[in-house]
Structure formats: structure tokens, C-alpha cells
Amino acid sequence: MNIRCAWAGTDPIYVKYHDTEWGIPLHDDRKLFEFLLLDGFQAGLSWITILKKRSNYRKAFDHFEPGKMAAYDLYKVKELLANKGIIRNRLKIEAASQNAKSFLAVQKEFGSFDKYIWQFTGSQTIKNAWKTMAEIPAQTKESVAMSNDLKKRGFKFVGPTICYAFMQAAGMVNDHIVDCFRYSQV
Numbered sequence: 001m002n003i004r005c006a007w008a009g010t011d012p013i014y015v016k017y018h019d020t021e022w023g024i025p026l027h028d029d030r031k032l033f034e035f036l037l038l039d040g041f042q043a044g045l046s047w048i049t050i051l052k053k054r055s056n057y058r059k060a061f062d063h064f065e066p067g068k069m070a071a072y073d074l075y076k077v078k079e080l081l082a083n084k085g086i087i088r089n090r091l092k093i094e095a096a097s098q099n100a101k102s103f104l105a106v107q108k109e110f111g112s113f114d115k116y117i118w119q120f121t122g123s124q125t126i127k128n129a130w131k132t133m134a135e136i137p138a139q140t141k142e143s144v145a146m147s148n149d150l151k152k153r154g155f156k157f158v159g160p161t162i163c164y165a166f167m168q169a170a171g172m173v174n175d176h177i178v179d180c181f182r183y184s185q186v
Contacts, residue, residue, distance in 0.1 A: 002181040006133050013051055023186045025125050025171035029113045032170060033103050034064040039166045040099070040157030041092050047165075049087070056085030061096060066107075069100035095156035102154040118172065120146040125186075126173045136175050139164045 008018035026032055038057065042050045050057070060083050062068040072080075080086065080093045103113060110116040118124075120142050130136050139147075143164035150158040168175045176183040 003179050004182065005177050005180045011048060014048055017051055019182065022169055023171050023174055023176055023182060025186070026169075027114045027118075029107065030064060030066075032113055032117060033066055033100075034058075035169050036103075036155075036158070036166050037061070037064060037096050037099060039162050039169065040095060041087055041089075042165070043092070043157055043159075043162055045087065053086055056083070060086050066100040066103045069097055070104055072097040072100075092157060099155050099157075102150075106153060117146070117170075120149075121167070121172045125171055128173060128175055130175060130177050131179070133177065137164070140167075140173075142173075143167055 002019075004015070004018055008014045026035065038050050038054065041057070058064065060080055077090070077093055077097070081088050081090060106116045107113050126142070128136075139160035144160045146163040146167070147158050147160040150163070164173075167173045171186060174183065174186055176186065
């Protein structure tokens with residue numbers, strides 16, 4: 001039996017996410033954008049809530065195509081606010097469209113969002129060595145720097161804690177506990 005991070009619990013959706021996605025270094029711009037937005041939607045909620053609605057978010061938000069999302073108007077916002085398959089928070093929905101505009105500007109400036117975002121970890125995964133979940137911080141100096149820079153570029157719902165959760169999910173940090181079977185695999 002594999003030992004895994006305690007947060008994965010026994011819910012099959014969580015276990016699959018932990019075992020096949022979380023913490024794997026991610027360099028695909030669209031997928032990075034999706035992860036950043038979903039972490040923003042998670043603010044104030046449990047991650048499992050968002051994970052269970054992820055397919056609904058993909059449909060509702062045009063599969064996180066930033067070009068389409070940047071063009072969202074009041075009609076689209078109203079449509080999203082009526083969508084029972086997602087968290088219907090006006091500020092988060094409007095932020096998603098704004099974040100798409102900021103994302104496109106970053107891509108234009110840096111050539112890719114990947115190149116921009118990975119600079120906060122020196123373009124490599126920071127491999128931590130936590131023995132317990134209690135040791136894992138909610139934010140780090142890297143996530144604070146990322147948050148500050150994203151905010152300067154117009155991004156919303158990108159506080160230091162959200163940025164750290166994003167860094168964990170995108171494999172910018174390896175925060176699997178050392179006894180977890182995934183720790184040495186990612």
C-alpha cells in the first residue's frame with residue numbers, strides 16, 4: 001500500500017489528483033492559466049469543492065482559453081452567474097476575465113507565461129523535505145514575490161497563499177511529505 005500525503009484522504013477524486021497531477025512540474029501555458037484561476041476560485045473554499053466542479057469550470061470558461069476569456073462581456077458574466085455548476089461569485093468571475101487579459105500581456109512580454117512564472121523559483125522545482133503536513137507553510141517569500149508581481153500586472157485573487165497553492169499544484173515546489181510515494185517521483 002502506498003503512503004500518500006494525508007490531505008489526499010480517501011476520496012477517489014482527491015487520490016487521483018494527488019497521484020497523477022499535484023506537484024508535477026507544469027510548463028504548458030494554458031494549463032498553468034487553468035491552475036492559477038482554479039486556485040483563485042478556491043479562495044475561502046475547500047479544494048475538493050473546486051476539484052469536483054473542474055469539468056464544469058472548463059465548459060463554462062471556454063476550456064480556459066485566455067483569448068476568449070479576455071473578451072467576456074457583461075452578458076457572459078451574467079451567464080456565468082446563473083451557472084449552477086460553478087461557484088457563482090461575481091468578483092471571482094470578473095477577475096477571471098481580467099486575469100485572462102493580464103495573462104495575455106505576460107505572454108506577449110515574456111514569450112510565454114511559463115517563462116515568466118517559473119522565474120520565481122529560479123526556473124526549477126524547489127524540493128522541500130517536510131515530514132508532516134503541519135510543517136508545510138501557507139506562503140513563502142517566493143509566493144509573496146509572485147503575488148506582488150502578479151498584482152502589479154493586474155491579476156486578481158492572487159494573494160501569497162493562493163500563489164503558494166498554485167506553486168504546489170504546478171510542481172514549482174515539491175511539498176509531498178517525504179514518506180509519500182510521490183515525493184521521489186516528482
